Amino acid sequence: MSSNRRSSPDQNTSSLTHSEPLPEAHEASQQPRWPWTTRAGRDLIFANGVGVFTREALASRGTCCDSGCRNCPYRARTQLESPQAKLRVHSLVPSWTETLLVADAEVVGRTRYCIHPRDLVVEIPIHGGTKTLLAPDAASMVVMSGDLVILDRDENPREFRERFEALGARVIATHIRSAEDLRGCLGELAQVFAAHQDRDVAERLTEMQHRVERVMTLAPTGRLPILQSLGGPWDPRRPAALVIWRDEQRPTRSVPGLEAEVDWMIASPQVFLGDVFRRLTGTSLWIPELGSDPPEASIYPRTSQFPQGLQILLITEPFPFWRKFDVWGRDLLSQGARGVHLVDGEAMSWFGVRSLRLLEDLLAE
Numbered sequence: 097m098s099s100n101r102r103s104s105p106d107q108n109t110s111s112l113t114h115s116e117p118l119p120e121a122h123e124a125s126q127q128p129r130w131p132w133t134t135r136a137g138r139d140l141i142f143a144n145g146v147g148v149f150t151r152e153a154l155a156s157r158g159t160c161c162d163s164g165c166r167n168c169p170y171r172a173r174t175q176l177e178s179p180q181a182k183l184r185v186h187s188l189v190p191s192w193t194e195t196l197l198v199a200d201a202e203v204v205g206r207t208r209y210c211i212h213p214r215d216l217v218v219e220i221p222i223h224g225g226t227k228t229l230l231a232p233d234a235a236s237m238v239v240m241s242g243d244l245v246i247l248d249r250d251e252n253p254r255e256f257r258e259r260f261e262a263l264g265a266r267v268i269a270t271h272i273r274s275a276e277d278l279r280g281c282l283g284e285l286a287q288v289f290a291a292h293q294d295r296d297v298a299e300r301l302t303e304m305q306h307r308v309e310r311v312m313t314l315a316p317t318g319r320l321p322i323l324q325s326l327g328g329p330w331d332p333r334r335p336a337a338l339v340i341w342r343d344e345q346r347p348t349r350s351v352p353g354l355e356a357e358v359d360w361m362i363a364s365p366q367v368f369l370g371d372v373f374r375r376l377t378g379t380s381l382w383i384p385e386l387g388s389d390p391p392e393a394s395i396y397p398r399t400s401q402f403p404q405g406l407q408i409l410l411i412t413e414p415f416p417f418w419r420k421f422d423v424w425g426r427d428l429l430s431q432g433a434r435g436v437h438l439v440d441g442e443a444m445s446w447f448g449v450r451s452l453r454l455l456e457d458l459l460a461e
Contacts, residue, residue: 205220248272326437
């Protein structure tokens with residue numbers, strides 16, 4: 097990465113910066129991803145007959161190409177700009193971190209799972225994970241070095257919000273489970289940045305809001321970001337389950353013929369993944385009968401077996417099914433799955449600019 101990267105944040109938080117690559121970053125570099133389509137207007141604009149990549153297109157690559165691109169997001173801001181006027185944001189939500197950086201917001205703190213765009217996050221201080229903070233005084237340091245903390249109710253524990261607010265921080269805690277939720281939160285964030293006179297960021301977030309409104313009107317195509325397949329071909333007319341996690345309960349004692357029991361966690365139609373699936377296919381995800389399970393179990397239900405003939409979608413993250421897709425996929429086929437397909441989990445579950453781009457690419461015009 098070139099040395100003219102945008103300036104690092106406040107020194108008060110620099111002690112939390114990791115100079116060595118984190119395991120999450122290494123994992124991310126190995127993970128397969130759905131290739132983006134270059135779209136005129138969104139990714140490429142023409143000036144005097146010459147094609148110019150937009151900031152979003154270049155940021156979505158994740159790395160600087162060192163070609164001196166006109167809209168390069170990885171270069172330091174010029175002296176004409178006023179960093180002091182920009183709203184300083186600590187984002188503890190990977191989806192929002194990426195979206196805000198694409199919009200050119202001043203993100204001064206993140207989690208270790210905020211890995212996109214790679215060359216923009218690498219120098220941003222890390223405060224821990226999405227569920228735990230790195231240091232005992234991390235919350236105080238966040239409040240001292242920023243103007244706004246962004247959380248999400250499904251990503252971060254309630255204690256985060258209570259702790260930051262008790263220290264006097266301004267906190268926005270989103271709750272994104274559908275495109276409608278995303279549209280509303282983009283509008284809310286745009287208003288916050290506009291009130292702070294951070295107009296360029298506000299305009300980019302408002303533009304994304306309008307793009308979400310547009311994809312909400314498009315017809316499903318049945319297409320998914322499928323990276324690999326085993327068994328029967330993908331058929332959007334047939335029922336499918338989307339698996340996000342795998343737990344293996346091994347026997348407490350060694351008994352011949354007694355094998356480990358596998359527990360699969362799946363996405364329901366009520367979560368953002370389920371909403372994206374419905375918009376792409378026009379159908380809802382399969383979930384098991386819940387019986388007397390508590391309401392929260394209906395969001396990400398678990399099952400130890402699937403019905404015969406069901407299509408199984410294995411996600412690339414949060415669980416890295418891509419590592420042993422052939423092994424786990426063939427095991428599911430042997431149990432009666434019609435087809436097993438590896439799908440890009442980031443593209444389907446990272447609300448904000450990443451899922452927006454996926455919906456634009458795969459939905460009918």
